[in-house]
Amino acid sequence: MLHREDYGARVCVKGWVRTKRGSKAVNFIALNDGSTINNVQIVADVEKFDPEMMKQITTGACISVVGEMVQSIGSGQAVEVQAHEIEVLGECPSDYPMQKKGQSFEYMRQYAHLRLRTNTFGAVMRIRHNMAIAIHTYFHQHGYYYFHTPIITASDCEGAGQMFQVTTKNLYDLKKDENGCIIYDDDFFGKQASLTVSGQLEGELGATALGQIYTFGPTFRAENSNTPRHLAEFWMIEPEVAFVDLPELMDLEEDFIKYCVKWALDNCKDDLAFLNKMIDNCLIERLEGIVNTEFVRLPYTKGIEILQEAIKQGHKFEFTCNWGDDLASEHERYLVEEYFKRPVIMTNYPKAIKAFYMKIDEECPVFDGRKMGQTVQGTDVLFPQIGEIIGGSVREENYDKLMNEITERHIPMKDMWWYLDTRKFGSCPHGGFGLGFERLILFVTGMQNIRDVIPFPRTPKSAEF
Ligand code: 4AD
Numbered sequence: 001m002l003h004r005e006d007y008g009a010r011v012c013v014k015g016w017v018r019t020k021r022g023s024k025a026v027n028f029i030a031l032n033d034g035s036t037i038n039n040v041q042i043v044a045d046v047e048k049f050d051p052e053m054m055k056q057i058t059t060g061a062c063i064s065v066v067g068e069m070v071q072s073i074g075s076g077q078a079v080e081v082q083a084h085e086i087e088v089l090g091e092c093p094s095d096y097p098m099q100k101k102g103q104s105f106e107y108m109r110q111y112a113h114l115r116l117r118t119n120t121f122g123a124v125m126r127i128r129h130n131m132a133i134a135i136h137t138y139f140h141q142h143g144y145y146y147f148h149t150p151i152i153t154a155s156d157c158e159g160a161g162q163m164f165q166v167t168t169k170n171l172y173d174l175k176k177d178e179n180g181c182i183i184y185d186d187d188f189f190g191k192q193a194s195l196t197v198s199g200q201l202e203g204e205l206g207a208t209a210l211g212q213i214y215t216f217g218p219t220f221r222a223e224n225s226n227t228p229r230h231l232a233e234f235w236m237i238e239p240e241v242a243f244v245d246l247p248e249l250m251d252l253e254e255d256f257i258k259y260c261v262k263w264a265l266d267n268c269k270d271d272l273a274f275l276n277k278m279i280d281n282c283l284i285e286r287l288e289g290i291v292n293t294e295f296v297r298l299p300y301t302k303g304i305e306i307l308q309e310a311i312k313q314g315h316k317f318e319f320t321c322n323w324g325d326d327l328a329s330e331h332e333r334y335l336v337e338e339y340f341k342r343p344v345i346m347t348n349y350p351k352a353i354k355a356f357y358m359k360i361d362e363e364c365p366v367f368d369g370r371k372m373g374q375t376v377q378g379t380d381v382l383f384p385q386i387g388e389i390i391g392g393s394v395r396e397e398n399y400d401k402l403m404n405e406i407t408e409r410h411i412p413m414k415d416m417w418w419y420l421d422t423r424k425f426g427s428c429p430h431g432g433f434g435l436g437f438e439r440l441i442l443f444v445t446g447m448q449n450i451r452d453v454i455p456f457p458r459t460p461k462s463a464e465f
Pocket residue numbers: 160197198199200221229230231232234236238239388389390391392393432433434435436437438439
């Protein structure tokens with residue numbers, strides 16, 4: 001309707017009142033139906049309407065207007081509606097929690113059911129939708145199959161995080177064996193089951209049959225990380241590709257993420273312009289920057305060299321960063337935001353800080369003149385403001401080498417025979433990665449807290465709505 005030019009047409013518009021202003025003679029109502037950040041302006045000649053009804057038109061009320069579409073003389077919009085009939089569908093009393101402008105996001109989180117009606121959350125949710133479409137479009141166009149991996153799983157060896165248990169057992173009366181271990185034989189699945197922390201292991205089964213697959217679904221981690229970057233329930237996109245090597249995997253990561261950001265720039269112009277104005281006025285510039293920059297590809301060992309050099313030059317970090325340490329977010333941010341000033345794809349991490357399934361590098365790196373321990377073909381994509389946005393790797397496809405890792409790490413494999421079968425029967429080189437959907441949305445919207453880019457966040461001690 002906002003793009004129509006058939007002035008004089010009779011239209012019916014329904015939506016929620018953003019503001020009402022005006023004089024005794026004319027009222028201007030900014031009405032929004034959620035389809036866009038832009039409001040339609042309703043012009044109501046006061047004398048035409050019942051004063052009691054006009055009083056009910058307050059911020060947040062839901063109304064239906066029949067009127068004539070006219071060319072707007074005011075700036076900011078091309079059309080407005082000269083109201084003939086107005087019906088109040090839902091009044092909105094003055095204790096409406098979203099009434100005031102400029103409330104903090106923290107305050108609004110208490111009203112996740114109503115914050116969706118604000119401009120900012122409307123913009124974020126529309127961008128979230130667009131990013132999901134971008135992801136499906138990218139993979140579909142590149143010959144990947146959307147592959148549905150289970151949400152309930154009985155394998156707990158991924159090691160990506162603490163798991164939530166799924167059970168129908170009576171928790172007040174648990175049967176235990178002589179060692180005090182809970183007996184699961186009589187549980188719903190006949191064994192201990194949990195919510196998945198990643199679809200990767202099943203994704204590998206898909207890729208080694210269909211060639212290229214991706215998953216896109218909810219993922220659950222019960223780690224007690226109360227940070228602006230962690231959710232207990234988040235959405236993850238996990239492509240898995242047969243016959244890929246490390247450079248090709250990094251090409252895919254970079255191409256895919258640039259495509260998504262470009263999609264937002266092309267398809268979410270109004271919402272981005274709004275967020276750029278209200279949340280972060282470097283947002284659009286930063287997004288354009290990503291699309292037009294080549295990502296740095298940095299082996300872990302080289303990264304440690306840079307960080308240690310920075311320390312020598314007087315830079316202070318809270319945590320240590322010796323070869324072998326897992327990098328803290330302050331280290332990642334130094335590399336991305338200060339040293340390179342662009343996204344970094346870090347690779348070839350020490351084996352001990354990465355998962356068992358990552359392919360081991362042929363040669364050990366040399367650091368400070370000394371030969372270091374084994375490294376693996378893992379790749380993390382590190383982004384400005386966000387830190388790790390993607391984690392992935394080339395997988396170990398050799399049965400014996402994989403078994404070796406499993407044994408060394410004491411990984412419980414009794415329920416994993418099916419995973420090992422991929423390495424037994426027609427094993428092939430393959431790899432993939434996981435993109436945290438909400439971390440992508442954080443980056444694209446410029447929002448600061450991951451709780452504000454998912455409609456109803458799940459975090460420690462919080463599962464309202
Ligand atoms: O690095 P992660 O743990 O990798 C995996 O799960 C692999 N199985 C992926 C694969 O190779 N198929 O998680 C992948 C990404 C992270 O880079 C991060 O963006 C996001 O998932 N992520 C979270 N997002 C929100 N809340 C959390 N608690 C997250 N944990 C990970």
